[in-house]
Amino acid sequence: MNAHRSIVIAAALAASLAAPALQPALAQEAENPPKQTWSFHGPFGMYDPGQLQRGFKIYREVCSSCHSLKLLAFRNLADPGGPQFSEAQAAAIASSFQVTAGPNDQGEMFQRPGKLADYFPPPFPNDQAARNANGGALPPDMSVLAKARGFEVGFPWFIINAFTQYQEQGPDYIHGILTGYEEHPPAGVTLPPGAQYNKYFPGHAIGMPKPLSDGQVEYTDGTPATADQYAKDIAAFLMWAAEPKLDERKRLGFQVFIFLIVLTGLLYFSKKKVWHDIHHPEAAEGPRA
Amino acid sequence: MSANSIYKPQSPIMQWLERRLPIAGLVYSSFIVYPTPRNLNYWWTFGGILTFMLGAQMVTGIVLAMHYTPHVDLAFNSIESIMRDVNYGWLLRYLHSNGASFFFVAVYAHIIRGMYYGSYKDPREVLWILGVILFLLMVVTGFMGYVLPWGQMSFWAATVITNLFSAIPWVGDPIVTWLWGGFAVGNPTLNRFYSLHYLLPFVIAGVVVLHVWALHMVGQNNPTGVEPKAEKDTVAFTPYATVKDAFFIGVFCLFLAWFVFYIPNYLGHSDNYIPANPGQTPTHIVPEWYYLPFYAILRAIPNKLLGVIALLASIVLLAFLPWLDTSRVRSANYRPLYRQFLIVFFLVVIGLGYLGSQPPEGGYVIAARILTAYYFVFLLIILPLLGLFETTKPLPNSISEAVLPAGASAPPPAGAKV
Numbered sequence: 001m002n003a004h005r006s007i008v009i010a011a012a013l014a015a016s017l018a019a020p021a022l023q024p025a026l027a028q029e030a031e032n033p034p035k036q037t038w039s040f041h042g043p044f045g046m047y048d049p050g051q052l053q054r055g056f057k058i059y060r061e062v063c064s065s066c067h068s069l070k071l072l073a074f075r076n077l078a079d080p081g082g083p084q085f086s087e088a089q090a091a092a093i094a095s096s097f098q099v100t101a102g103p104n105d106q107g108e109m110f111q112r113p114g115k116l117a118d119y120f121p122p123p124f125p126n127d128q129a130a131r132n133a134n135g136g137a138l139p140p141d142m143s144v145l146a147k148a149r150g151f152e153v154g155f156p157w158f159i160i161n162a163f164t165q166y167q168e169q170g171p172d173y174i175h176g177i178l179t180g181y182e183e184h185p186p187a188g189v190t191l192p193p194g195a196q197y198n199k200y201f202p203g204h205a206i207g208m209p210k211p212l213s214d215g216q217v218e219y220t221d222g223t224p225a226t227a228d229q230y231a232k233d234i235a236a237f238l239m240w241a242a243e244p245k246l247d248e249r250k251r252l253g254f255q256v257f258i259f260l261i262v263l264t265g266l267l268y269f270s271k272k273k274v275w276h277d278i279h280h281p282e283a284a285e286g287p288r289a
Numbered sequence: 290m291s292a293n294s295i296y297k298p299q300s301p302i303m304q305w306l307e308r309r310l311p312i313a314g315l316v317y318s319s320f321i322v323y324p325t326p327r328n329l330n331y332w333w334t335f336g337g338i339l340t341f342m343l344g345a346q347m348v349t350g351i352v353l354a355m356h357y358t359p360h361v362d363l364a365f366n367s368i369e370s371i372m373r374d375v376n377y378g379w380l381l382r383y384l385h386s387n388g389a390s391f392f393f394v395a396v397y398a399h400i401i402r403g404m405y406y407g408s409y410k411d412p413r414e415v416l417w418i419l420g421v422i423l424f425l426l427m428v429v430t431g432f433m434g435y436v437l438p439w440g441q442m443s444f445w446a447a448t449v450i451t452n453l454f455s456a457i458p459w460v461g462d463p464i465v466t467w468l469w470g471g472f473a474v475g476n477p478t479l480n481r482f483y484s485l486h487y488l489l490p491f492v493i494a495g496v497v498v499l500h501v502w503a504l505h506m507v508g509q510n511n512p513t514g515v516e517p518k519a520e521k522d523t524v525a526f527t528p529y530a531t532v533k534d535a536f537f538i539g540v541f542c543l544f545l546a547w548f549v550f551y552i553p554n555y556l557g558h559s560d561n562y563i564p565a566n567p568g569q570t571p572t573h574i575v576p577e578w579y580y581l582p583f584y585a586i587l588r589a590i591p592n593k594l595l596g597v598i599a600l601l602a603s604i605v606l607l608a609f610l611p612w613l614d615t616s617r618v619r620s621a622n623y624r625p626l627y628r629q630f631l632i633v634f635f636l637v638v639i640g641l642g643y644l645g646s647q648p649p650e651g652g653y654v655i656a657a658r659i660l661t662a663y664y665f666v667f668l669l670i671i672l673p674l675l676g677l678f679e680t681t682k683p684l685p686n687s688i689s690e691a692v693l694p695a696g697a698s699a700p701p702p703a704g705a706k707v
Contacts, residue, residue, distance in 0.1 A: 043551055071369050140563075144369065147554060148562035155643070165551045170559065202572070242562070245372070245379040252380070253550025260546055264539030271536045274528045278327055281693060 032151050033176020033200045036232060038168050040239065043254065046247045047240050050221060052083035055237025058217050058230050063142065066134060066208075068122035071143035072241055075116040081247030082240055091116050135194045137207030146170035146235065146242040170242065171235035176200035178231035181210040319505055324523035325530045326511035328692045332402040333509065335395050337534035338541050342392045343497065347490050349385040357437065359483035361476045364439035365564040383553040384545075389431050390556045391545045393579035396424060404610070404631060407619030408510040414611040416503040419496055421608040426493045428580070428604070433486040435577055439479060440561030445574045447474045447482070453587075456594040473567065513691045514619025515684055522688040573648055581645030582638045586664065588649045589657035599661065606668050613668055615676025623682040627675050634667045 039048040056077070059069065074094035077085045085093065094114035099121045102109040114121070122141075124130035131138050140148075150169035153161065160166075177200050185197035185204070195205040212227045212234075219225045223233075240246070296314035298304045307314055356375050358367035371378035400420075403409055409417035436447045451468050455461040470477025508517065517523045524530075548555060556578060560571050576584050586603050590596035606613070621628040637660045644657040685691035 071366065071373065076373075144562045148559055150559035162552060162555055167552050167554060249379060249383075249550055249553070253546065256546050256550060257543070260539060260543050264536065264543060267532065267536035267539050271532045274532050278524055278529065 031199055032153065033172050033180065035166075035172055036168070036175050036235075038171060038236065038239075040236070040246055041168055042165055043250060046250065047081060047236065049082070049084040050223075051233050051236045052240050053085065054219060054221070054223060055233040055235070055240075056083050057219075058212070058234040059142070059237055061217055062211055062230075063234065064120075065123055066130070066139040067142045068124075068139075069120040069142050069241060070122060071119070071141075073117060073119045074114055076244060078116075079244065082244060083237070087116070094118060097121055135207060139208070142238055142241060144242040146174060146239040148242075149173045168239070171239045173200065174235040174238060175231045177206070178212055178234070179228055181206075319501075319526075320531075321525065321527045323505065323526040324517065324520075325509055325526050326517055326688055327522060327524045327529075328511050328513065328688050329509065329530070329533075330512055331533075331537055332398065332405075333511075334534050334537035335399040335402065336504075337530075338395045338538055339392070339399060340497065341538050341541075342388060342395055343490065343493060346385060346388050346392060347494075349381045349388065350487075350490065352381055353385055354487060357483075359437070359480050361439060361479055361565070364437065364479060368438050380549070383549045385434075387545060387548045387553060387556060389434060390548070390577070390579065391541070392427065393431070395541070396427060397579075400424070400607075401635060405621045405628075406510055406512060407514055407614065407616075407621070409611045410614065410617075410619050411611065412507045413503075413510065416500065416507060417611060418608050419500045419503055421604070423493060423496050423500060424607075425604060426489055426496065430486060430489040430493065431577065431579070433482040433489070436479065436482045437486060438561060439565045441563040441565055441569075441571050442558045442561040442574070444474060444565035444567065445571055446576055447478060449574055450576075451478070453593075453597045453600070456597045458594070510619060511688060512620060512622060513685055513688055514623065515686075515688055515691070518687050519689065521693075575646055578642065578646070581643075582641035583645075585641040585645035585657045586661045588645070589654065589661040599665075603664060606665075610668075610672075613672045615673050616679060616681070617676070618681045618684065623684055624675075624679060625682065626679045630667060630671050630675065634664070637663045637667075 039045055039051065059067075074090055074097075077083055077093060078087045078090040094116055097114040097118075097120070098111045099114045099118045100109055101112050104110055124133060127138055147170055151173060152158075153169075177198060180198045180200035182197045182199060185191055189197065189204065191197060191205050195207055196209055197204055198206040212230045214226050216227075217225065217230060219229075223229060296307070296311075296317035298307045298313065303313055306312070353371065356367065356371045356378065358364060368382065371382050373379075375381070403417065403420065432446070432450060436443045451465055451474065454468060455465045457464060466472060468478070469475065470481060511517075558575060575581070583600055583603055587596045587600040590599050616624060616627065618624055621631055641657065641660050641664070644653050644660065647653045649657075
């Protein structure tokens, strides 16, 4: 029977597909960071301005000594859908930073307090200086970091994620890295000099020393001052830095969906009506026609 | 219907115009009274969807081009500036990047439809070949567009794909240097990719005109694969096909909106948010999802030149389907064996897509080789032989016989009154 031959082929193909899936992926080394709860998850999820303000405090007091945030301007701190500082607060924050301006009439560059229109000044004048100060490792710019990091979830999760709208690999990864340090690497693991062991970092040897510890940054709004909470807040802040129009996007998205559902519904019933006599020729011959 | 098929302008202005440029008559005969088979299913709406997507990509692309800077030092940040500072720039950019993916979703559905119902067979060979040319143009345009953000994946995809030409004996390396405009992927490469990414959609639009022209010469195929024989086998394009296409474009836009507004980066790779760095190779270089099956075929062949030939052949062979398929019966609904082999073929392509996303090692390579073998065996051996040995099911005498209840007389097309 010819018909059975193709079924045999199909079975052989299915087996050849399943075989590699059964053995663990060779290239995958690092454990995936655990999923966190984010206020900006899902179709109606928005940023929590309080959390973004706390995250900004951590960026300012901890991260900014090594990591630049070149694509953000001080004015963005007062944007809707962001940390929502008042314009006066954002201007005060700006003026507490020294930025390089110029050249002036004498042709000299000079330092002055920042203004709302200025961009966050980088901690190092160039990548070489950054590497030199950090044992050869380059601290990445943080402007789009939360969208530039992720991890493979594998089949079938990558399909399920399209339905659950899981778009938070970046913040989950950042939170994982910040809480994934282990003082003593597992037996048999030797780290290069200056590197730390991090269970979520690809290859595990990370150049950045453990940046956050309990009680390091003062919170004034009653939020627990724990390293885990810090990690969540800075990850949320970096997600906003990378995707500042998320609130606007989801708000418009909901309106577009309402519009499209109504429009498509009207088109569906128009189609049904227009095609009615074609699909029911017997009715067309009756009194209706 | 034939009585109505000639446009008779009523107003003096249109009569004046029609004597000088019969454009209204062309629209009338091509998109109003043009007869379409009455039994078309929703797989036939993807042509309209593709036209809609081409228009959408051009509109969003032209506005994006007003804000984009094609320079290696500025391209990445100019796109971030579109995302942050341009009014609705994030919307334009996410529509364009996800729109490219959905353009390919639609074209794959369109190709699947063509293969399942044998739409490439006599007299539609030229129509089909124009379609394969359109697909090739889309592949090239999409690839060049992916390079423009100048992230890590942009840069390394450009490097890997342009390097494929180095496999050509003798002249390979000079050709690659010529393509790059230098001795590595650099600013001249980005500039020419930008220029061509802007040009090619207009070439696509031109070939679409030929594709539609050829379609209107030979008429649409239909799920039975039996040509319309009488007036009752067809309905007028407007309102029947128009309203059906419009409804399904709405459904398609709902899917697109889900991605654009809720998971805009789902189909992209996070590495492309890292600015291009020629000194650092990403762990895995993967193309966009819609190229993965072809990427898997490329990597399945151990020899570089043969791999490139297999990659090209996997698309170009499709142009020869009208002659590789020797059966006279069009629709797979009446070809039980072909139907099974074809469904396996589609599953194989999906499997190749998965394997293309995985690292080329261990069992993945073996699986990719088996699936690649089936891809070519199906096109080159199974298809020609099936036509000779397969026993097909009896075809209906006409479309009306297939879809209308037995004994139903032909009603006048109700649309004539609408």
